Amino acid sequence: MNLLTLENPVFSTYVIAAALMVLKIMGQGWMTVYRMTRCNAGFASPEDLRAGPLNKSPRPDQIGPNDYVDRSRRMHRNDLENIPAFLVAGLLFVTADPSLILAQVLMYGFVIARIFHFIAYATQRSHETRATFYTIGSVVVIIMALYALGAALI
Template sequence: MELSLQNPVFATYAVAAALMILKAVAMSWLTVARMMQVKGGFRAPEDIRKTPLNPDPDPKQIEPDERVERIRRIHQNDLENLPFFLAAGFLYVLSGPPLLLAQLLLYGYVVSRLLHFAAYLTAQTHDMRATLWTVGSLILIYMTVSALLAALGI
C-alpha cells in the first residue's frame, strides 16, 4: 500500500481528511464571528475590558448567548468525532480497500458531518441530528473493523 497522493485510495482519504480539518478550524472562526455579531457570549472576565474590538464593554457580554453556544456545541461535537475519523480512515486506507468503497465511506462520512452541521446550526430535532451522527458513526465502525480484520489477516 503506497501512501502517496498518486494512490487514489490515499488521495480520497487526504481530500476527506482535509475537508474535515478545514471544517473544524472554520468552526473557531464562526464562533468568533458570532461573538462579534452579537457582541457577547464571551467566556473570560478579561474579555469585557475596553479594547478597540470591544469599545463598549458590558458585564452581560460574558453571559452565555445561545447563538454563540450553539456554534460552540457544534465545534465540540467536531472535536469529539474528528480524531476518530482521522485515525479510522487512515487505518482503513492501510487495509487496501477497493477505491469505490473507500470513496463511498470516506466521502459519505464527510457528507454526514456536513449535514449534521447544517441540522445543528438550523436547530433541527435531536432525532435528525442523531440520525446523521449515526450514519457517520456506522461508517467509522465499518472502517475500523475492516482495518482490524485486515491487520489480523482475517
C-alpha cells in the same frame, strides 16, 4: 505500491475527505468568532471583559450563555469529538488497502453526514435529525476501524 502516496487513489480520497474535515473544524471556530463579534456577547472567560480595540466598552452581560454563540460552540465541540476519530480511522483504513469504491463510499459518506449534521444543528432541527447524521458518521468510522483491525489481524 506505497499506500500513503497520492498515486494511490484510496489515499487521495482520504486526503480530500480529511482536508475537508480539517477545514470544517477550523471554519467552525471562525464561525463562533463571527457570531461573538456580531452580537458582542457570548464571551467565555472573565478576561474577555477587559477593554481592547475590539471591545471598547465591555459589559458584564457579554459573558455568559448566548444561544447564538453557544450553538456554534456546541457544533464545534461536536466536530472535535467526531472528526479526529475519522482522521485516525481513515488513515488506518487506507493502510488496509480497501477497494476504491468502498473507500469513496465510506469517506465521502462521512463528509456528507457531517455536512448534513452541521446544517441540522445550524437550522435547529430536531435531535432525531441530528442523531441520524451523527449515527451515519459514527458507523462509517466504526466500519473503517474494524476493517483496518481485521486486516491487521489476518
